[in-house]
Amino acid sequence: MKSALSHSLRALAAVVSLACIGDMSSAQSQPTVYAITHAKIFTLSGAAIEDGTVVIQNGKIANVGAAVEVPAGAQVIDGKGLQVYPGLFDPVTQMGLREIGAVSATVDSAETGAFNPDVVAAEAVLPSSEHIPVTRAAGITEVLAVPASGGMDSAGPAGVLGGQASAIHLSGWTISDMLLKKSVAMVLNWPEIETQTFDFSTFSRKQKSFADAKQEYEKQVDELTDWLERARHYAQALGHGGPGDFQRDVKLDALVPVTRGELPVLVFADKARDIRNAVEFCEKQKLKMILASGAEAYKVKDLLRSKGIPVILGPTLTLPREEDDPYDRLLTQPAELSAAGVKFAFGSFDNSFARRLGQQAANAAAYGLPYDEALKAVTLYPAQIFGLADQVGTLESGKIANIIVTNGDPLELTTEVRYIFIKGQPTSLDNKHKALYEKYLNRPKAQ
Amino acid sequence: MNAAKSIRTRLLICSALLAVPTSILGRVPKSPAAEPTPVILIQNATILTASHGTIERGSILIKDGKIAEVGASVKAPKDAQVIDAAGQFVMPGIIDCHSHIAVDGSVNEGSISVSSIVNIADVLNPDDVDIYRDLAGGVTVANVLHGSANAIGGQTIVIKLRWGLPASKLPFEGALPGIKFALGENPKRSNFSRGTPRYPATRMGVEETIRGAFTEARDYKATWDLYNKRTAAGEKNLIPPRRDLRLDPLVEVLEGKRYVHSHCYREDEILMLLRVAKEFGFKVRTFQHVLEGYKVADEIAAAGAGASTFSDWWAYKVEAYDAIPYNAALMTRRGVLVSVNSDDAEEATHLNQEAAKTMKFGGLSHDEALKLVTLNPAMQLGIDKRVGSIDAGKDADLVIYNHDPLSAYAVVQKTLIDGRVYFDRQRDVADRPVREKEKKALLDKQRKAAEKKPESSDAAKKPGEKKPEEKKEEKPKPPQSTLVLGGGR
Numbered sequence: 001m002k003s004a005l006s007h008s009l010r011a012l013a014a015v016v017s018l019a020c021i022g023d024m025s026s027a028q029s030q031p032t033v034y035a036i037t038h039a040k041i042f043t044l045s046g047a048a049i050e051d052g053t054v055v056i057q058n059g060k061i062a063n064v065g066a067a068v069e070v071p072a073g074a075q076v077i078d079g080k081g082l083q084v085y086p087g088l089f090d091p092v093t094q095m096g097l098r099e100i101g102a103v104s105a106t107v108d109s110a111e112t113g114a115f116n117p118d119v120v121a122a123e124a125v126l127p128s129s130e131h132i133p134v135t136r137a138a139g140i141t142e143v144l145a146v147p148a149s150g151g152m153d154s155a156g157p158a159g160v161l162g163g164q165a166s167a168i169h170l171s172g173w174t175i176s177d178m179l180l181k182k183s184v185a186m187v188l189n190w191p192e193i194e195t196q197t198f199d200f201s202t203f204s205r206k207q208k209s210f211a212d213a214k215q216e217y218e219k220q221v222d223e224l225t226d227w228l229e230r231a232r233h234y235a236q237a238l239g240h241g242g243p244g245d246f247q248r249d250v251k252l253d254a255l256v257p258v259t260r261g262e263l264p265v266l267v268f269a270d271k272a273r274d275i276r277n278a279v280e281f282c283e284k285q286k287l288k289m290i291l292a293s294g295a296e297a298y299k300v301k302d303l304l305r306s307k308g309i310p311v312i313l314g315p316t317l318t319l320p321r322e323e324d325d326p327y328d329r330l331l332t333q334p335a336e337l338s339a340a341g342v343k344f345a346f347g348s349f350d351n352s353f354a355r356r357l358g359q360q361a362a363n364a365a366a367y368g369l370p371y372d373e374a375l376k377a378v379t380l381y382p383a384q385i386f387g388l389a390d391q392v393g394t395l396e397s398g399k400i401a402n403i404i405v406t407n408g409d410p411l412e413l414t415t416e417v418r419y420i421f422i423k424g425q426p427t428s429l430d431n432k433h434k435a436l437y438e439k440y441l442n443r444p445k446a447q
Numbered sequence: 448m449n450a451a452k453s454i455r456t457r458l459l460i461c462s463a464l465l466a467v468p469t470s471i472l473g474r475v476p477k478s479p480a481a482e483p484t485p486v487i488l489i490q491n492a493t494i495l496t497a498s499h500g501t502i503e504r505g506s507i508l509i510k511d512g513k514i515a516e517v518g519a520s521v522k523a524p525k526d527a528q529v530i531d532a533a534g535q536f537v538m539p540g541i542i543d544c545h546s547h548i549a550v551d552g553s554v555n556e557g558s559i560s561v562s563s564i565v566n567i568a569d570v571l572n573p574d575d576v577d578i579y580r581d582l583a584g585g586v587t588v589a590n591v592l593h594g595s596a597n598a599i600g601g602q603t604i605v606i607k608l609r610w611g612l613p614a615s616k617l618p619f620e621g622a623l624p625g626i627k628f629a630l631g632e633n634p635k636r637s638n639f640s641r642g643t644p645r646y647p648a649t650r651m652g653v654e655e656t657i658r659g660a661f662t663e664a665r666d667y668k669a670t671w672d673l674y675n676k677r678t679a680a681g682e683k684n685l686i687p688p689r690r691d692l693r694l695d696p697l698v699e700v701l702e703g704k705r706y707v708h709s710h711c712y713r714e715d716e717i718l719m720l721l722r723v724a725k726e727f728g729f730k731v732r733t734f735q736h737v738l739e740g741y742k743v744a745d746e747i748a749a750a751g752a753g754a755s756t757f758s759d760w761w762a763y764k765v766e767a768y769d770a771i772p773y774n775a776a777l778m779t780r781r782g783v784l785v786s787v788n789s790d791d792a793e794e795a796t797h798l799n800q801e802a803a804k805t806m807k808f809g810g811l812s813h814d815e816a817l818k819l820v821t822l823n824p825a826m827q828l829g830i831d832k833r834v835g836s837i838d839a840g841k842d843a844d845l846v847i848y849n850h851d852p853l854s855a856y857a858v859v860q861k862t863l864i865d866g867r868v869y870f871d872r873q874r875d876v877a878d879r880p881v882r883e884k885e886k887k888a889l890l891d892k893q894r895k896a897a898e899k900k901p902e903s904s905d906a907a908k909k910p911g912e913k914k915p916e917e918k919k920e921e922k923p924k925p926p927q928s929t930l931v932l933g934g935g936r
Contacts, residue, residue: 100765103765130762317797319793327579365856412856414806440741440777
């Protein structure tokens with residue numbers, strides 16, 4: 001215990017002396033050039049560099065390599081014995097949208113009603129959420145805050161069009177400091193044909209006939225189609241009519257980039273049948289689809305590969321859907337998808353469990369996924385899938401300096417993050433949990 | 448959305464209410480466990496004993512379901528079955544001190560605040576597939592608890608995960624039974640708005656509910672003690688006191704014949720229960736969850752109570768907002784006997800990993816972390832003479848991993864209970880094509896039967912719609928187990 005504490009205190013002391021602040025970025029007086037030297041560097045854009053240097057300047061990676069010169073005036077971190085990676089990227093969370101699951105006043109994760117394409121996560125992210133520093137301490141530097149994406153809270157049913165997901169850095173005084181990209185995907189909770197549902201408001205099982213369930217499903221898909229058709233006509237009118245020709249509509253405005261294939265739809269679906277239906281629908285509507293959750297993606301892997309649809313996999317640490325599925329069904333799925341050539345990333349789909357992101361990836365590696373793929377599936381691949389790979393995901397010159405320095409494999413349970421840089425600024429690893437730990441570690445012995 | 452839904456079910460509800468029904472189809476393979484126990488030699492393994500350190504390239508000899516010998520070199524009879532575990536790791540079977548598997552239906556009798564009348568032992572379901580899944584995660588023993596909807600909940604039972612055997616073979620022979628208590632948000636129904644309000648609705652009321660029940664139990668016991676004393680003295684024709692099934696288990700608690708396992712979160716309620724227990728002269732065997740245990744660790748240690756907690760769950764409700772992953776380590780350092788539990792069939796499949804996190808959060812040693820899911824829960828459940836470590840004379844409940852189990856890269860290869868292999872990854876994987884084929888044949892048969900009777904279901908009417916997942920069949924009820932447990936008074 002002593003050693004862990006002294007490690008973290010040492011890390012903290014180093015960061016404080018470097019930056020003269022505890023936490024946040026972009027204060028004018030801070031030094032802007034840093035160099036991490038003599039570390040093993042995993043760039044993820046090429047082979048690992050055994051003894052290399054990363055130079056960080058003005059928030060970006062200025063240089064990385066074995067024979068890189070440290071610029072004059074740079075603050076140097078001796079990385080001897082340490083390893084450097086791009087920060088981890090969790091592509092499905094409700095970060096900043098929910099503090100305490102059971103307390104509805106702290107929950108802003110899902111809007112009421114079925115069609116809310118106009119709501120945007122970034123508009124409601126709480127920068128001072130306690131979840132942010134806790135998650136950061138696990139080496140996660142950026143996430144997507146995704147509306148209507150489930151997680152453990154008291155929000156009602158997620159609706160069909162859940163709103164727009166925002167990519168955020170896990171550090172900043174305000175949302176504008178934090179923003180990586182405001183709108184990266186439109187959430188589409190694909191309607192399921194569910195004959196058996198569980199009603200949380202009355203805590204009882206509800207049974208429907210298949211015919212009724214199917215009718216309900218078709219009605220929802222028709223409504224969704226209708227929304228998209230209207231958005232398409234609206235977009236045409238936008239281009240051709242004068243400004244006073246018609247009234248603007250915030251929901252249709254939000255859908256226009258979706259109908260043009262500019263904003264991808266993040267489609268939540270688990271069952272093979274639902275995934276197939278969603279793929280068919282998106283193809284017909286010419287939408288750019290990203291699958292989310294995908295518990296049975298393995299059943300439609302060829303379809304996903306042939307259509308080039310990437311997947312954000314739900315937690316690998318999940319029991320199989322069916323009683324007679326192999327016990328390790330969700331654990332072996334990543335290896336199976338990888339072998340089939342389906343592109344995927346891992347997501348925590350939660351805030352409290354975001355820090356298990358590395359564990360999820362490591363477990364997939366334990367069940368056959370090549371290690372390098374597991375690592376990329378929590379760094380580079382989420383960045384690529386959401387079109388952010390020009391900014392984050394690897395250690396390359398010109399990218400935003402979201403970097404972690406660890407004492408080992410960042411996916412392993414016992415590895416410590418020693419330093420974290422977000423937007424090129426050394427950022428604190430302190431958090432609520434560590435503070436409580438230190439407080440009660442020092443409680444005098446009770447009489 | 449199913450992943451998300453399942454997390455919500457797991458955590459927000461956290462065993463506070465009804466079990467959510469799972470879909471059911473087909474059958475699952477069983478371990479043939481009727482033949483006599485073989486003599487087995489596990490050799491060349493890294494043995495994590497949990498009681499006396501690590502043995503490199505060691506061997507374990509298993510006879511009559513027990514560990515006969517363990518050490519660097521062990522003499523085995525010629526006819527012993529050999530498991531060569533070169534490059535592999537053996538640890539004691541994982542003991543999950545808070546489980547809800549193998550229960551038929553709901554784990555909560557939520558209608559009343561003192562539900563000590565009901566017993567989990569009456570509803571053990573040996574066909575619950577989660578038994579097998581947890582076995583595949585190295586779990587060999589589970590403390591199967593009633594839910595947390597009541598200040599005083601139902602009676603509980605410790606089982607071995609003897610998959611394939613009937614319900615009567617699941618109970619851990621000789622393990623003391625327990626009773627579930629619950630404090631805080633769940634018994635006061637903070638997060639559940641269903642139906643009419645129920646007393647208690649505050650933490651004050653939770654304390655009064657427990658105090659009230661034990662006041663009754665104390666009087667009831669005195670009545671019986673007097674009757675027994677007078678009968679023993681030879682008095683004839685006395686009318687015995689009226690039996691009270693609700694109070695009987697509480698009297699057992701007062702007599703030290705039944706363990707109290709109390710769900711709790713906040714520091715104040717932990718101390719509250721310790722005061723009530725002291726007043727009535729009983730012990731709290733374990734505090735369960737006990738997420739703020741680190742704040743009052745000295746008091747828990749002084750009372751001799753155990754603590755069984757989660758690795759890193761937090762923020763799903765207010766009383767979990769101060770939960771920290773350092774909890775297990777902080778309590779351990781203050782002298783509390785600590786275990787890490789699952790409360791969830793999925794979480795139970797990687798308790799070894801959850802224990803490993805305490806090396807990072809609080810700096811426990813490898814040995815200390817390992818004990819959190821082996822020897823410590825065995826001691827908490829009073830079964831450490833039989834299980835919890837790899838020592839000669841103990842039950843051969845063992846797990847073989849391909850890697851150090853305190854790592855995210857370790858995969859269970861075999862799980863043994865009483866010296867029998869109940870889970871074998873190689874066999875499981877090899878059997879999959881056979882099971883697939885069998886499932887397909889059953890589904891084809893069902894489809895054909897449905898085609899003969901076109902009126903049978905809406906789903907079967909359109910020829911294009913006949914996908915297997917739409918045609919679930921009601922599973923026949925598993926045979927109800929009726930365990931005759933000691934009648935007491």
